[in-house]
Amino acid sequence: MLKMNNINKIYRTDLVETHALSEFNLNVKEGEFVSVTGPSGSGKTTFLNLAGLLESTSTGTYELDGINVVGLNDKQLSKIRNEKIGFIFQGFNLIPDLNLFENVDVPLRYRGFNSKERKERIENALEQVGLAARMKHLPSQLSGGQQQRVAIARALAGTPRFLLADEPTGNLDSLMARQVMELLEDINKSGTTIVMVTHDPDLARRAERNIQIVDGQVCDFTLYQNNKAATEHAISA
Amino acid sequence: MFFYYLKLAKKSLLQTPITTALMVLAIALGIGVSMNALTLNHVRSANPIPEKSQQLFALQLQTMNKIGTRHTYDDMPMQITYQDAINIQRMSSSTRQVASVKTGFAIQMEDPDFAPILQAARATQSTFFEMFNIEFLYGGSWSKAIDESPDNQVVIAEELNEKLFGGGDNIGKNIYLNQNAYRIVGISKSWNPKPKFYDLNSGQFQRTEQIYVPFSLLPVHEYPSWGNNNGWGPEKIDTYQDKLNSEIMWIQYWVELVNNTEKVDFKHFLSSYVQQQKKLGRFERDDARGTLRNVEEWLEYNEVVGNDSNILVGISFMFLAVCLINTVGLLLAKFLKRAPEIGVRRALGANQAQVFLQHLVEVGVLGLLGGVLGLVIANIGLLILRNQFDGFDVLATMDMSMFIAAPVIAISATILSGLYPAWRVCTTLPSIHLKTQ
Incomplete structure (x- = not known):
């Protein structure tokens, strides 16, 4: 589903050159549920932006669902984002002046579905997250957990093959977080590939596979822990 | 979307x-x-008469002597003298042309309760209505014979007909202009060209006159001019007849020439007219000539915009x-x-x-x-x-x-x-x- 080979992402300003990802390699199979963890500034967000085609790589190759996406123009990338990728953000990112129906409608509008099909998809998606009865409500009238469920409904309405979740439970209490996580697991069971960035080790463990990013590279988790312990020991000594 | x-x-x-x-x-x-x-x-x-703007020509004549001057870029007067208007019309009768001048009257009705109103008018000829495409609600213009043999006939505009009679067909009824009875022969439809191209002397965007009387009545009733009277030298003018015979320029003159041949012929006629007048001791200047300007050229010449x-x-x-x-x-x-x-x-x-x-x-x-x-x-x-x-x-x-x-x-x-x-x-x-x- 997702193949990244030797990806480099460099941010340049007049004075500074920052290597956000270096020789980054990752392969995510179709139907997998992968969690991505790592310390702050390690490159998780950069990875997510590249994976979601929100930014372009400096060098390297990236194939998404068999399509080499490096070098595609904005229109082509937007189409892939719209058809193949669903986004779930930590801050929900619902549009505040649109009601739930209209929020879920946003990606479907760009997809070009007719009004009947859009309506069906929106109702199904909101049904799936248990919010069908509140589709005329504004996001501000919902709790955080409900807002995140709307965001998930919005991500699901276009039936994407690949779901990118950035700290999906970061702004939720533990009960809400558990509900959202269960929802994601259900979605994954139905065949959708999920890559989830999280700081929460418990959530990361619930994924099939955990990837650790350190200093812009995918890191072997065991090696990382040993290095960390050795470094801490050396400092204390 | x-x-x-x-x-x-x-x-x-x-x-x-x-x-x-x-x-x-x-x-x-x-x-x-x-x-x-x-x-x-x-x-x-705006072109006030687009369907005819290439066929209607304002006539100008350089009739002044060497010291006379006008405030136009080519020093040509905008109006012509009464005598030239009459001469040209008689000498080129086959061409459709019209002389006119703005005047005005106190209007009275037979009804003694009707308060007199002062109204601008135009003394003109029967061709005025045909040349400028003025349509009639009732009746029509006076006959061509009236242009030669004056009679108290009048055409009033739709708006004035409403004002005087409350509308309707009032052909044959009389109105009193400066206390003289005039028989209504036509009621013209509303006509209001912008700019008022046929007479730019007294307000380029004023409304058209509501009363039209025969030009031939000028010597009879001695209508005053409500427009410009441009003289260029000392003249002894004691009577209205003196004015008619003078070099005062106060008449607007238009000619309709439908094709180039007619235009060329009329220009030849104008040249010969100027030469003839020179022989009679008028038109003293070396550049004495007649010019023709179509409607658009006329508006530009008058710097309407x-x-x-x-x-x-x-x-x-x-x-x-x-x-x-x-x-x-x-x-x-x-x-x-x-x-x-x-x-x-x-x-x-x-x-x-x-x-x-x-x-x-x-x-x-x-x-x-x-x-x-x-x-x-x-x-x-x-x-x-x-x-x-x-x-x-x-x-x-x-x-x-x-x-x-x-x-x-x-x-x-x-x-x-x-x-x-x-x-x-x-x-x-x-x-x-x-x-x-």
């Missing part, structure tokens, strides 16, 4: 009502002022530009504030062109609102002009083309000013706002 963008535009504009109101007001003020100037310019530069009018339009559009620059600033602030939402839309599949278009539609709606309000402001401005200044009742009136032009200009100008803000927001990197929202 267009209707979706319209829906989003409505939501967006209502979401920030004060900013929206400020932008609409800025656009409306700019449009209102520029449409005022443009309307005045448009009416000034002067430089001041064009400068006014220029200044008003500069004001519109200032208003739009203010709008650009407001739009930029509004759009960039919305960048996080755009980041979400981009993540969900909107491409840059779609985001750009969404914002241009919103800008277009703003332009439309500004255009409509601008029309209201423009019409209030024109109303003030009409009420405050004489002669602006025709000039300061918006026609259909201006009504359509206002929103078109407003939308186009606003979209133009919205290009940069829309481009800025659509090229913003979405990932920046997704994390920070």
Whole structure:
């Protein structure tokens, strides 16, 4: 589903050159549920932006669902984002002046579905997250957990093959977080590939596979822990 | 997607009502002022008789002596003398032509309760109505015979017929002009060319006269001229007959020439007429000649659309530009504030062109609102002009083309000013706002 080979992402300003990802390699199979963890500034967000085609790589190759996406123009990338990728953000990112129906409608509008099909998809998606009865409500009238469920409904309405979740439970209490996580697991069971960035080790463990990013590279988790312990020991000594 | 963008535009504009109101007001003020100037310019530069403007020619004659002068760029008088009008008409009777002069009367009716009204009139010939395509509600012009053998006949305009009789067919009835009875032979339909090309001497945009009397009655009733009387040398004028025989130029003269052959022939005739008059001791100047100018040339010659009018339009559009620059600033602030939402839309599949278009539609709606309000402001401005200044009742009136032009200009100008803000927001990197929202 997702193949990244030797990806480099460099941010340049007049004075500074920052290597956000270096020789980054990752392969995510179709139907997998992968969690991505790592310390702050390690490159998780950069990875997510590249994976979601929100930014372009400096060098390297990236194939998404068999399509080499490096070098595609904005229109082509937007189409892939719209058809193949669903986004779930930590801050929900619902549009505040649109009601739930209209929020879920946003990606479907760009997809070009007719009004009947859009309506069906929106109702199904909101049904799936248990919010069908509140589709005329504004996001501000919902709790955080409900807002995140709307965001998930919005991500699901276009039936994407690949779901990118950035700290999906970061702004939720533990009960809400558990509900959202269960929802994601259900979605994954139905065949959708999920890559989830999280700081929460418990959530990361619930994924099939955990990837650790350190200093812009995918890191072997065991090696990382040993290095960390050795470094801490050396400092204390 | 267009209707979706319209829906989003409505939501967006209502979401920030004060900013929206400020932008609409800025656009409306700019449009209102520029449409005022443009309307005045448009009416000034309109072709008042497009179907015949290439066939109707104003006649000018250089009849002055060497010291006489007129304030035209070629020193040609705008009007001709009565004697030349009569001479030319008699010597070239096969050509359709008309002499006319503005005059006026106190109108009275047989009804003793009717209070007399003072009304401008035109002494002219029967060809006037045919040449200038004036239609009749009832009756018609007096006959050609009356142009030779004067009789108290009159054509009144539809508006005056309403005023005097309350409308209807009043052919054969009498009205009293300066206490003389005139029989109504025709009631003309409303006719109001803008500019009043056939006589630009006394108000280029005044309303047309409501009364037409035979030119042949000039010597009989000694109608005063309500227009310009241009003399260029000392003359002893004690009687009306002296005026008719004088070198005073006070008659407007038009000729209808339907093709080039007729035009060439008439020019030859004019040359021979000038030579003949020279032999009689008139037309002393070396450059004595006759000229013909069609309607458009005549309006240009008379500087109906002067430089001041064009400068006014220029200044008003500069004001519109200032208003739009203010709008650009407001739009930029509004759009960039919305960048996080755009980041979400981009993540969900909107491409840059779609985001750009969404914002241009919103800008277009703003332009439309500004255009409509601008029309209201423009019409209030024109109303003030009409009420405050004489002669602006025709000039300061918006026609259909201006009504359509206002929103078109407003939308186009606003979209133009919205290009940069829309481009800025659509090229913003979405990932920046997704994390920070």
